[in-house]
Amino acid sequence: MALVWLVFPIMAGFCFALENTPGLTLSQSCMEDTDTFLWEINQDRPKEYAVLMYDSFGKMGSNVEGGNTNQPGLLQQCRSAHGPTFSGQYCQVFLRQGTTQYFVGICVPDSCGEEDVQTLVVYGRLQYGQMSLIPPLPHILANDSTQEMIMTHCLSSMITPDASDITCLFVCCMMVALPLAATLFTALIKWQRSREISPAAECSCLNTSLSLYGTMRTNNSCADINGNTTEENSRDSSRPNPLCFPQRCLYQCLQVFSLQTTSQGVLSTSSSFRGGFSSLNGIRVLSLLWIICGHSSQFPVVNNLDNYKNWKKTVESSPLYVLSMGGPVFLAVDTFLLLGGLLSARSLLGSISRAEDRLSPKLVACYLIKRIKRIQPLHLFIMCLTIGLISLVHWGPYWFPFIDTLMDCKTYWWANLLLISNLLPVHEICIPWTWYLSLDFQCYATTPLLVYLYKLNRGVFACVAGGLLLLTTLSSAVVTALLQLPVFQPSTLTSHDYVLYYYVKPYTRYGPFLIGILTGIFLTTKKDQVLKKRWQAALGWFCCFSVMAALVEFAYILRETPPYPSVPRALYQGLHRPLWALAVAWIIVACEEGYGGFINRLVSLDVWVPLSNISFACYLTHPVFIILYIGLQETPIHYSDINFMYMFLGHLALTLVVGYVLTVLVEKPYLLLHWGSQ
Numbered sequence: 001m002a003l004v005w006l007v008f009p010i011m012a013g014f015c016f017a018l019e020n021t022p023g024l025t026l027s028q029s030c031m032e033d034t035d036t037f038l039w040e041i042n043q044d045r046p047k048e049y050a051v052l053m054y055d056s057f058g059k060m061g062s063n064v065e066g067g068n069t070n071q072p073g074l075l076q077q078c079r080s081a082h083g084p085t086f087s088g089q090y091c092q093v094f095l096r097q098g099t100t101q102y103f104v105g106i107c108v109p110d111s112c113g114e115e116d117v118q119t120l121v122v123y124g125r126l127q128y129g130q131m132s133l134i135p136p137l138p139h140i141l142a143n144d145s146t147q148e149m150i151m152t153h154c155l156s157s158m159i160t161p162d163a164s165d166i167t168c169l170f171v172c173c174m175m176v177a178l179p180l181a182a183t184l185f186t187a188l189i190k191w192q193r194s195r196e197i198s199p200a201a202e203c204s205c206l207n208t209s210l211s212l213y214g215t216m217r218t219n220n221s222c223a224d225i226n227g228n229t230t231e232e233n234s235r236d237s238s239r240p241n242p243l244c245f246p247q248r249c250l251y252q253c254l255q256v257f258s259l260q261t262t263s264q265g266v267l268s269t270s271s272s273f274r275g276g277f278s279s280l281n282g283i284r285v286l287s288l289l290w291i292i293c294g295h296s297s298q299f300p301v302v303n304n305l306d307n308y309k310n311w312k313k314t315v316e317s318s319p320l321y322v323l324s325m326g327g328p329v330f331l332a333v334d335t336f337l338l339l340g341g342l343l344s345a346r347s348l349l350g351s352i353s354r355a356e357d358r359l360s361p362k363l364v365a366c367y368l369i370k371r372i373k374r375i376q377p378l379h380l381f382i383m384c385l386t387i388g389l390i391s392l393v394h395w396g397p398y399w400f401p402f403i404d405t406l407m408d409c410k411t412y413w414w415a416n417l418l419l420i421s422n423l424l425p426v427h428e429i430c431i432p433w434t435w436y437l438s439l440d441f442q443c444y445a446t447t448p449l450l451v452y453l454y455k456l457n458r459g460v461f462a463c464v465a466g467g468l469l470l471l472t473t474l475s476s477a478v479v480t481a482l483l484q485l486p487v488f489q490p491s492t493l494t495s496h497d498y499v500l501y502y503y504v505k506p507y508t509r510y511g512p513f514l515i516g517i518l519t520g521i522f523l524t525t526k527k528d529q530v531l532k533k534r535w536q537a538a539l540g541w542f543c544c545f546s547v548m549a550a551l552v553e554f555a556y557i558l559r560e561t562p563p564y565p566s567v568p569r570a571l572y573q574g575l576h577r578p579l580w581a582l583a584v585a586w587i588i589v590a591c592e593e594g595y596g597g598f599i600n601r602l603v604s605l606d607v608w609v610p611l612s613n614i615s616f617a618c619y620l621t622h623p624v625f626i627i628l629y630i631g632l633q634e635t636p637i638h639y640s641d642i643n644f645m646y647m648f649l650g651h652l653a654l655t656l657v658v659g660y661v662l663t664v665l666v667e668k669p670y671l672l673l674h675w676g677s678q
Contacts, residue, residue: 030113057107058104066306067309072636074634075090077107085111091112092106092397093117093152094149094153097146098144118152169384179257180665182256183259183260187260257669262664269606269607270609280588283588284339294332337512341512341515342520345520351366357455376419382434393632396633409431433620443506472508475508481565481566516581522589530589537590551580618656
């Protein structure tokens with residue numbers, strides 16, 4: 001109790017002095033409640049609420065030298081304290097002491113506002129030096145004993161959603177309620193029809209509905225909801241069924257949105273790629289797991305670790321950590337861009353082939369609309385869900401880095417709707433991880449032009465493609481050199497310019513997508529195998545593994561942020577993404593031509609197929625779980641390999657379950673509607 005007798009009598013003294021100090025005043029209610037609290041805490045047997053409030057104050061812990069500078073206190077304990085006329089209110093005071101920045105959690109009466117808390121802290125320090133409400137870090141642990149206040153923030157204990165929060169929650173509820181209601185009505189309709197009409201008539205009625213989502217029908221047979229066929233009399237099949245048409249439109253919508261339809265095939269191990277490309281399932285899923293691992297490892301590092309300096313030293317001292325925590329972890333994003341370019345070119349060439357080899361404006365419009373319907377329903381659902389969660393969750397002391405970013409949604413939601421969020425300043429991006437969807441669509445929109453040039457003139461196409469690849473490489477190198485950007489993630493975490501001018505921009509990230517387009521055109525139009533000898537495949541695999549290993553190792557070698565424009569770092573930033581895409585493109589080509597060996601067997605396993613089917617939902621969902629986990633923590637997270645492994649596995653398990661649910665409830669229905677429009 002020595003600290004109580006040292007600090008709180010001083011607080012009582014300067015609270016009394018504030019009453020007659022111009023320019024530094026407390027509100028009357030805050031003054032009275034603070035006096036009551038201070039008087040109580042100095043009694044021989046203080047009441048429980050006063051003990052709880054005092055005990056919930058943040059206090060300096062061990063390993064300050066290793067990065068444990070924040071003093072969060074106990075938020076829930078503070079809120080559980082109820083005095084005679086007030087309750088405990090948790091506030092955070094952000095301070096700078098020399099080069100060290102940290103925050104301290106304090107518990108004050110809820111009658112005190114943020115300005116009152118700031119007055120208590122500032123006035124105490126001015127009048128009593130180190131004997132203040134928040135003692136500074138000892139000079140042996142900080143290079144300066146003078147505290148400088150940055151800001152004060154109090155976390156409200158009340159949930160107060162505004163109109164935008166309620167609207168977002170309503171939209172989410174409706175998007176989930178619609179398929180659930182459709183499921184119930186579809187089951188009731190099928191049950192009623194099974195009692196009223198014959199199987200042949202029901203088959204005729206279901207035929208129209210099933211054609212919406214791609215069910216194949218022959219001239220003399222039709223498929224029911226389970227894929228079984230029933231022979232029809234040609235006379236009956238050509239005659240309109242009066243039982244079907246009055247409710248046809250309603251039944252079609254119900255059929256598409258019902259779980260009976262959307263759940264079909266999601267967990268199937270049959271590959272969705274026809275004519276090969278089974279290796280893409282494994283490559284996609286492994287890249288997704290790599291991204292989830294990277295986010296699980298790096299999100300807590302922003303401000304949650306109690307040994308950040310130890311973590312940084314460990315990561316930068318071993319090249320093995322580059323794979324899970326360093327810059328190259330997000331080469332998996334470039335793999336996704338490569339796959340996106342490959343599949344976009346393959347899809348468009350297939351549509352052109354079915355349209356008698358004509359690339360019409362209508363076909364391009366349908367191509368772009370198909371992509372919008374593919375990504376936007378689930379994208380907007382996650383955006384609304386995240387906005388709603390902000391207002392409903394009782395956040396812990398580590399909420400502030402995410403709340404400030406996510407709250408930008410209420411101002412810049414339109415950028416996500418228009419798929420241009422990556423063009424905004426980084427601090428204005430709504431749901432930061434969705435920048436990839438904007439970049440992907442912007443790249444996707446260039447595919448028709450490149451395919452048109454390919455059909456028009458191969459020489460012009462080669463010049464344009466080569467020029468674009470050169471421009472994106474030069475852009476990355478020049479931006480890196482001029483802004484002296486790092487290439488290694490622990491330093492990048494504090495580099496605002498890295499994200500603002502390099503990481504999310506199309507002019508620096510287009511290379512892998514372009515290589516994907518070239519790979520897609522090659523695989524779709526090639527007449528014969530390119531690899532004819534085993535030595536060719538062996539040479540290709542050697543070059544592939546050498547490039548991948550070099551890209552990871554050079555990130556470790558160039559890990560220091562340069563104080564001047566660095567040519568090696570500029571070359572690395574300009575070349576490493578296209579080179580990685582080329583290496584992955586080789587893997588795909590080798591697997592398709594029968595020279596994949598055990599790698600082809602690995603990435604073509606049936607187990608990847610259902611995971612690939614829900615990968616888009618998993619990508620959008622997993623950061624929500626990570627943010628919830630971090631934002632609800634009341635104590636810092638200690639970095640260790642085992643702790644981070646368990647965080648990754650926990651986030652992954654939740655992501656897979658919820659990813660499946662959102663796939664069948666939100667993503668799949670709109671895909672089926674799209675197929676029906678073709």
